[in-house]
Amino acid sequence: MGKCIVVTSGKGGVGKTTTSANLGGGLASLGKSVLLADVDIGLRNLDIILGLEKRIVYDVMDVMEGRCKIQQAIVKDKRISSLYLLAASQIHDKSDLAELIDRFGEIIKGLKNQFDYVILDSPAGIEQGFMAASNFADEAIVVTTPEVTAVRDADRVIGLLEAKGIKDHYLVLNRYRYAMVKSGNMLDVEDVLHILGIQLLGIVPEDPEIITFANKGELIVTSDITNAGKAFQRISRRLMGEKVDFPSFEEEKGLLKKIKDFLRLG
Amino acid sequence: MGILDFLFKKEDKNSTIAKERLQFVLTFDRLSINPALQEKIREEIIQVIGKYMEIDEEAANVFVESTESDLSHLIVNIPLKRKR
Numbered sequence A: 001m002g003k004c005i006v007v008t009s010g011k012g013g014v015g016k017t018t019t020s021a022n023l024g025g026g027l028a029s030l031g032k033s034v035l036l037a038d039v040d041i042g043l044r045n046l047d048i049i050l051g052l053e054k055r056i057v058y059d060v061m062d063v064m065e066g067r068c069k070i071q072q073a074i075v076k077d078k079r080i081s082s083l084y085l086l087a088a089s090q091i092h093d094k095s096d097l098a099e100l101i102d103r104f105g106e107i108i109k110g111l112k113n114q115f116d117y118v119i120l121d122s123p124a125g126i127e128q129g130f131m132a133a134s135n136f137a138d139e140a141i142v143v144t145t146p147e148v149t150a151v152r153d154a155d156r157v158i159g160l161l162e163a164k165g166i167k168d169h170y171l172v173l174n175r176y177r178y179a180m181v182k183s184g185n186m187l188d189v190e191d192v193l194h195i196l197g198i199q200l201l202g203i204v205p206e207d208p209e210i211i212t213f214a215n216k217g218e219l220i221v222t223s224d225i226t227n228a229g230k231a232f233q234r235i236s237r238r239l240m241g242e243k244v245d246f247p248s249f250e251e252e253k254g255l256l257k258k259i260k261d262f263l264r265l266g
Numbered sequence B: 001m002g003i004l005d006f007l008f009k010k011e012d013k014n015s016t017i018a019k020e021r022l023q024f025v026l027t028f029d030r031l032s033i034n035p036a037l038q039e040k041i042r043e044e045i046i047q048v049i050g051k052y053m054e055i056d057e058e059a060a061n062v063f064v065e066s067t068e069s070d071l072s073h074l075i076v077n078i079p080l081k082r083k084r
Ligand SMILES: Nc1ncnc2c1ncn2[C@@H]1O[C@H](COP(=O)(O)OP(=O)(O)O)[C@@H](O)[C@H]1O
Pocket: A009, A011, A012, A013, A014, A015, A016, A017, A018, A019, A045, A124, A174, A175, A176, A204, A205, A206, A207, A208, A210, A211, A214, A228
């Protein structure tokens, strides 16, 4: 029996879809079978992040409303052999999912029998869409950036997850800028963890490569040379229970670090 | 605080300001207490205590404080009027 993990945030645009996709890709690269389900109904994104947008025939609402069988709606990834996608519907909205909540529960249960991990990319907010997505999850990943607004909204989501009885929830701190933290201009990871009282799954640095990979429809987790890619690889291993150190100042590989390395060599 | 610390005391870091502001809003978010409700609680507590003791209503203060531990405390500070 697999595990269902919901990726949530409260505030929009903080990196839920990026995290879902790369965590899914990371786990699949480590040999697990993974189904990524896009439940941000009306705002389909995962298909394009994975580069699968041309292959989608059926979506999750088609399955829910009986227009196709679940197996017909599941699309295999082009590059990672054990990664699969169930796309969101573009023409429906969040309330449609909430109305068929029992059917959605059945579908998740069926998927958990088939895959090691079922990852739900949930919509922003704390309304119907979030409630439906988190209803059947065994664990939750809360994504935030180190900004006051995002952290405040994350706190609200954590409260709701606890109220739902989802005790296993972890934090992904995204778009972390080591240089800004160092100069005292950004909340540091300790502050955020202390404020939210939640376990850290990983830190993803701000990395422009995330955009260039998204443009190509490729997952950055497959790249061993990008900071964000390496961060998602570590996050995937931690989620599987491996103890992986938290490297400090990952981003320091800028000019300053190069100079330091050079001086040490010389 | 040493004399040097005093002389070179910097302004609060930007991130420290962010942390303190967040802790303040979250205390009330988590309790679902808005400032208006807080004022109502203050008035009622003062009213009850005032029935039995002579208090300095102006200086009375009721507030929530979060400490380094995970607990938040409701602090009630009501000065009594000196009696002779
Ligand atoms: N670590 C990062 N560094 C740089 N850009 C990022 C990072 N994480 C996310 N982004 C960008 O932020 C935007 C929102 O991310 P997305 O994953 O779609 O958020 P959400 O699903 O929470 O709305 C995207 O354009 C994405 O490329």
